[in-house]
Amino acid sequence: MSVKQRMDEIEKLLNKYNYEYYVLDKPSVEDSEYDRLMQELLSLEEQYPELKSNTSPTSRVGSEVVTAFEKIVHQRPMLSLGNVFNEDEIVKFDERIKKEGFNPEYVCELKIDGLAISLIYENGKLVRGVTRGDGRIGENITSNVKTIHSIPLTLSKNIDIEVRGEIYIDKKEFVRINEERKKAGLDLFQNCRNLASGSVRQLDSKVTAERKLNNFIYHLPNPLDYNINTHSDALKFMSDLGFRVNPKYKICKDINEVIAYINEATEYRKDLPYDIDGVVIKVNDIRMQEELGFTARSPKWATAYKFPAEKVTTKLVDIKFTVGRTGKITPNAMLEPVRVAGSTIRKATLHNEDYIINKDIRIGDIVVIQKAGDVIPEVVKPDLDRRVEVLPKFTMIDKCPVCGTALIRKEDEANHYCPNSKCDARNAQKLIHFVSRKAMNIDGLGERIIEDYYNFGYLTDIPSIYNLKKYKNELQSLEGFGEKSVENLLTAIEESKKNSLEKLLFGLGIRHFGEKNAAIIAKKYRTMDNVKNATYEDLVATSDIGDIMAKSIIDYFKDENNLKMLDTLKSLGINMDYLGSEVTLDERFANKKFVLTGTISAMSRDQLKEIITNRGGNVTGSVSEKTDVVIVGESPGSKYDKAIELGIEIWNEEELMGMIGDSYE
């Protein structure tokens, strides 16, 4: 037997033992045998590095250290799910589907509380693991994914496939890690989800390997490509390939069976070894799913039932006020620490003056707190039976807690505002919003760092972010920052200059203006100048843009300071154009595999790729039976001949432009 054959043999054995242990939970060999083989493979790889396979089980221990994660555009966007919170809403979800003329069977699954992952396999080998990111662009975390033993490195069939699922951490492992951290005097993780997401985004994959993450796979994006007609068959198919599929899924004949499943899950939830935050309900029939389609954010054929918010009581120790980026003052409850929904809560929102007065909440009260999913915890009400002493009534502050300016309260609003546009708190908050994930998505500029840089004077306003490089040496000398982290930050800042218009528009923090509105406006107006010059009439004529928002946009662009700032950003090289990043599924492209050959005169290859992926299609490198369409430009290569040989559909430039011409200029 050659060395390579022996290495392949060990790889196969280790994969088999690994699968039996971590996926089937039925080990067939002693740990010592597994370790012995691993050692043998490690030493062979050391002697013959050129023979090491990309999917070697030795990568499970974590080998690679990266300086930053590469950003990857998902082949199909990773959508999230709509939510329902009670029986009424579950029935309505079913009724909406019935109204479309279907009478579906559902599959119910546990909603695992972790983070979503997309796994790409080529020829049966794991080639890439990507986080969800903002749904369109995620991060390449392949080396960390390889350390998760329940994720197969090699499948039982040599196929090309993408699957999606959830990475999570077991409750026991969460306790173990926090106990260790406590001993070491380190900050504790708040809950399993935070721990899992912190662990997969470690730059050193050895750290990830130590965290013993786990996974369940629950979604096959293109089942029809594999002749699979139902979601339950997709689950079985993925399980047969070697993926860990949660066994607690159930096919439900009607919505009553769905409700019964939810009731059962609510009962056994606390006994599960992992956290779940609800139940996912999916239409089983794939063609029915396709006909039902998607809204902008989520599939219409699935929804997530979320367990009710957990409520606990604790003492309200103090009320402190914070100033938001619009100057809005929020009263925050300072609480005696209490555990709720897997996290320790020390602070909760009290919304505004009216909320506190109407509920007669007073400092010193025992209050009821609730937390639902990602929502900021809130104080629900005081427990009046437990108010044993006389407590002073709440009174609202009248000056900004940061700059001392007298607060104002507009007639039709419940909120107080600090009117000083130069208030330090407002400025720092504006920067925090600008760099946030849904806005310019600058990694490495967290809330605390911004506040520190702001206090040191390195950051003053939005454009100052792009001048941070001037302070490179100073930044590196700050405690907790190394050369690498500053380098990464500056790269992330430079990268953000290329963002499409909607990210910048959202980042500006225009009042009442959400992420979705930014996308609508960017798509309609295409450039910042067009948005700037838009009239009120034209803005309100846009679907989803109402009177308040249109006025707010007009007000924003009337302000000389804002215009000056935008000019500065432009001169710093920030992109001000819409790059067509929104994915709108187009049936002529969606879920089809395209191959490009030759030169298309109207656009670059990258532009064409983007056009195809933005319509839900995929571009691959070589022509095979699986290719749906070959796009042929001037002077095509051998791919053209192959396409003819295999009888694959061919589009020339004219045909292509006919299909995209209406939306491409």
Ligand code: IVH
């Ligand atoms: S299906 C298009 N199934 O919940 C369908 N998601 O709130 C995509 N999640 O982003 C999702 N368990 O991260 C699905 N059994 C399950 C799930 C699940 C957890 C997560 C997932 C998703 C989020 C939506």
